[in-house]
Amino acid sequence: MVSTFPNPSSVDLSRIRLAIRSLQPQLVEWRRRLHQQPELGFQEKLTAEFVSQKLQEWEIEHQTGIAHTGIVATIKGKGQDSETIQNRSTERLALSVPSASGREAEVQNPKVLAIRADIDALPIQELNEVPYKSQHDGVMHACGHDGHTAIALGTAYYLQQHRQDFSGTVKIIFQPAEESPGGAKPMIEAGVLKNPDVDAIIGLHLWNNLPLGTVGVRAGALMAAVECFNCTILGKGGHGALPHQTVDSVVVAAQIVNALQTIVARNVNPIDSAVVTVGELHAGTKRNVIADTARMSATVRYFNPSLKGFFNQRVEQIIAGICQSYGASYDLEYWSLYPPVINDIKIAELVQTVAEEVVETPMGIVPECQTMAAEDMSFFLQEVPGCYFFLGSANPEKDLAYPHHHPRFDFDETALGMGVEMFVRCVENYLILN
Known part of the structure; x- marks a missing residue:
């Protein structure tokens, strides 16, 4: 049977804006540095220090030490001046329905969108012979979390430089211990979805079960x-x-x-x-x-x-x-x-709309991409509506198609820029449309 997926060598990178394409060398550099220094769950001290250092350089407000090694960065958009915001508020008031007490409903506050990235590695001895091979014996980024962290950093940098393009707030959550015993729940208990309250959340997983140039997204159950x-x-x-x-x-x-x-x-x-x-x-x-x-x-x-x-x-x-x-x-x-990863219908639609702008359609969108693998992103999705999706990262032509948790796992780093583009467009679409 002939594959219906796009050939990784023919991926159209023109769909990624120039400012994000120019970030690609830094994304690769960050990812490879993180790959060389993998750390197990709740032990990600070097990783957290690196992330915090970058956020400080870019003057991004953030909190450290959440659930031991977690970090939350907050970026406030300023894409609308006070007059525009006031006009929108007036329109909402004019269309609002009186409450039981006869008063009009309060004007909604600017929306808050969260982005989640996991930062931990696995107890695996790496077998890849690459310049950026793990320097920590018996520990390896064998699931792509180093890429997730680099993508989140790239997204933070871009949004900080382009705050005029959105009007709400973005929280970027760097979460420890996804592989085990689970860092999402203690981060939630520590209040990462509060002050300001998060309205929706998105996250991605680099996925070697899909080729570069594809996005796996669906409403409802994605992971078990x-x-x-x-x-x-x-x-x-x-x-x-x-x-x-x-x-x-x-x-x-x-x-x-x-x-x-x-x-x-x-x-x-x-x-x-x-x-x-x-x-x-x-x-x-x-x-x-x-x-x-x-x-x-x-x-x-x-x-x-x-x-x-x-x-x-x-x-x-x-x-x-x-x-x-x-x-x-x-x-x-x-x-x-x-618990299972259950995607919200509306946020999944938002992600799919964005994916259609970033990858070639229809073959680049994979709606039936469920897996029995599990993810503690599920705890975030139990608290607020959101969507977790897969970003294809395999490239057999470069021998980059080993499965997750394999000692020779690696991925096509072209996916890093695509991940930043996906997140940035989700932010712009969600915070402008809402």
Whole structure:
């Protein structure tokens, strides 16, 4: 089958404005510096120092140390003079509906749009032989967060220099610990969506599952919820020649692994996508010894928010039932990590409209781009309407198509300028239209 995606080598960069194209060398430089100094969640001190230093150079107001290493920058637009704002206020008052007390509704304050970028890396040893290879042993930016940070910095710089082009406020959130244990929730609890209150939020993920020159955007569920569990099966060990004297934890665990697959196959509506993955199973010390215990770790993923709580209950029912039938017992630990990423219809429409201006259409827009991967951007989207989208970054012609979390992951840095263009146009369209 012939691919319907654009060829990365034929991407039309004229759609990126000259001022942003001129930023491309700096974007690459920032990204590569960040790539050389990757840091794990809540340990991003060097990254935060670099981001803060740049924001200070550009005289952008910002707060540091939020949720340990997070940063929030605030850029206030001045694209409308007081007379224009007053005229708009008058028009709104003229069209306003009287309240129950007979008074007209208050004039809306200027809108606030937030942009979120994650800044943490992964515990992976990099195998790329490039000049900007990770200098931190066992830690690597293997998911593109270095690119996200560079794009957010480029957006901040451009907006600060072009504040006349929008009239509201932009908050740029540099968030730690997306990979684990999650920095979005503690940042929200620290008040990053307040003072001024955020009306909408957007974010992007560089995505090597899509080629350079594409944008994946859709309303509704984009990424899955993820829940986790650890379970220890407690049997009775013994000699491999005398199984009748034992309760074989390996056999019990094997039955549980198979039975867990029936949850999706027979308990979940076929219209709803879900997956249960047992990723770890450890038992035994020698071939002729029946294991006393078996330990397993697993993840559960789904899109439909109404399934929250269902898997927890069903997983334990299956484990308890099988253990009882074999005479074993169990110890189960189950917890929810991230909810699903649910995009707001109107903000998704805004992003798609912008994407149509930045990439070639229709083949450059990928509306059905769901993935069972999870993201704690979901916590922001539970608080305010917003949209998270994918920016294609793979280029097989340059050997830049390894998947995320691979030790040879890298991406086509041309996507950096495209990401800034996407964010800037979203800001201009949202804060002018609203």
